[in-house]
Amino acid sequence: MKVKPINLFGHIILLVGGLVMIYPLIFMVLASTFTKQEYAATVLGPFPIAIKPTFANFRIIVGAAKDHLVQIYFFNSLFRTLYSVVFASLTAFLGGFVFARLRFRGKDGLFLFMLATAMIPGVVALIPTYIEYARWPYAGGNNIFMGGKGILDSWWVYMIGGPALNIMGAFLVKQSMEKVPIELDEAAKIDGASTFRLIFQILLPLQLPILAFIAITTAQATWNDWGTPFFFTSSDKLQTLPAAITRISSIATSAGVPDYPLMITLGLGITFPMLLIFFFFQRFFVQGLANAGLKG
């Protein structure tokens, strides 16, 4: 079969692009086989090969898996991710339904206002959020607003804080749902379907691709989020894997002797579950975005 030059050119560009994308991962795998001493003493090339390769860093991960605290971090990461995925998908779906199907005064203005909040960088909201949690009424020793620590350093930071309303998700669901003919709703109502049944039995199955997309991106963001545990909690028992790694990095660098291979290996360790999720569910990305009308 003859390959058209334009296709060959396209494949070369994709191959080079793919290599650029995957290069950091290759570097991480190679660097994780170094000892701290060899890493510090070697002038690293683009593909560093250890003279005395070691799997000690990987053994630390395996060994750490038996550590009680690491098990807590893992459980916290997993539970928080699952909770966020369920809650964010639910709020995105219901929010999307409200803005796509219901009619009320100020709907467009309200939607734009909510969408605008998604444009504020998280770091700008850090101090207001901290104060909000610290002043949470009747929590953590507070009277109406003061006196205690509010919901800081408690599980409520994860339950209330993260997925209150996934407005970007709601936007995607709204876009996707607007493509479904309104006649479908009317037909269902004529056949006697209640609003609840209409939402969850008729419209929900049609939104599964975009909800899968929302679930995957939420899972990725929550799993990798180190900021929420770091800033709003202090207890060991509330930490997640990325936050725990941040602490390890802080200790490693403060003494002036960074153990980069160990930090890189730990980074690999927490990346792996997300790689698997992406690998198995990547088709939902395309499908979901296509349904939302965002694909070119």
Place this chain on the structure above:
Amino acid sequence: MVLKRCVTVLIAALLVFAVTACGSGKSNDGKAEQSASTDPSSSSAASATESGDSSSAPANKTVVINANAADNVAGSGEVADLIQDLEKKIKEDANSVDEAGKQRLAIAKAANKVMADLGYELKQEDWGWSEPLVQKQTAALVAKQTPDIITGETQSPGFAAQGLLEPFPDWLDQFVRENVVEGAWKPMEYQGKIYGVAFQPGVSVLFWNKDLFRKSGLDPDKGPATWSEWLEMSKKINEAGKGKFYGSIVYSGPNNGGYLRAGIYPLMNGGGFVNENNEPIFNDEKNMAAFQFLRDLNQYAPKGAMANGSEAAYWDPVNKNQVGIWAEGPWMISMCATNKLECGMGPLPLPDGGKAANITIGAAFASVPVYAKNKEGGFKFIEAMLSDGVQQMIADTGVRAPVTKKIAEGKFKTEHPELYQFYEALQGNVRGLPTFSKENTKVWQVYGDAMVRTLMTNEDIKKIWDDAQTKVEAMVK
């Protein structure tokens, strides 16, 4: 209609559930919160001011410390429990904790013992270091939710100037002035009052690579004593290296790490960041010679390493036997051993007519915030960390210099002559980074940009710093 009702009921239920579930008035672990006022003028502060007498049992036993990794065992929780866990871990497998971890354990044990003897229980919260720590501390101070001790580096003088830290009570102030080397507390002195002290701070001293000195035909036992000697030696090393190794690096990147290291040279020449009224003096005549010196030195450094935004670009060639001369804090001694570098050490070279000066680096200043619930306990912790037992432990670990005159001038002087050089450098003209009266971050950004332009371009140095001065004067006006 049905949907509307459902949604209303759901939201109401969620709110009731949330408020009742976390509204128990207890902390997450079920223990009752400490009953203390957040009022800065609370009675605990007042009693702390009165006396350092430790004979009576404390009213509030728990002291919450915002841990610094160099001083304490890692992790968050009761320090006694953390010590016990770590000791158990070491007992099961001696290699499970590295030397630095064992040294931190020894220091934490000594501090915990002093506090336990006084009737206090230490509780530790690990808030990390560097930028994330600054953000978390800022948020905590704004929310008036702080531990009893916070540790910080470049941000701490700023907190003191903003009135967010409690001045040391008279008994502690007097103890520190009489017994602790100036460099450990002088950067935290504001309007005649001390607001913090570092228990094992660093300053920069000169290091040189003896192996590269030999390869360049230089005497490996003698480092440069003046700026002109430094430039001369750097040139020789660079020429011998032929691109394989380089003359010198003074890290001068546009960040705190750069300001702390490169800021020393203007001070030596009689200049500095600010005048006695804390006003920026970036374009001071005396600074220009120092900036010219750094530009000259940069030609003998690995390309782009001195002005790089990331410290890694500086550490990498130093650790890999590629740099002849550099200036660094006390941790460099152990790094030389780890990286098998044969290092020489000496005081920082001086300019003609200049005087020794330094800036603290890696200094974790411990302070009591005005919103601390147990201020008395906080000050007792500072006293404990400056006690003979803890300072002797810091001296014995041989990683950093102690700060109390009694311990440093004792056996330590002869047992750790390399580290004693750092103690010596902590005496005299030692500063911290200033906090500008307005737009502090932006002013530092201007300084960093000007430094990068100084090193990376051939523009007129005076003009670069005149421009910077004009900008910052408008900012702080």
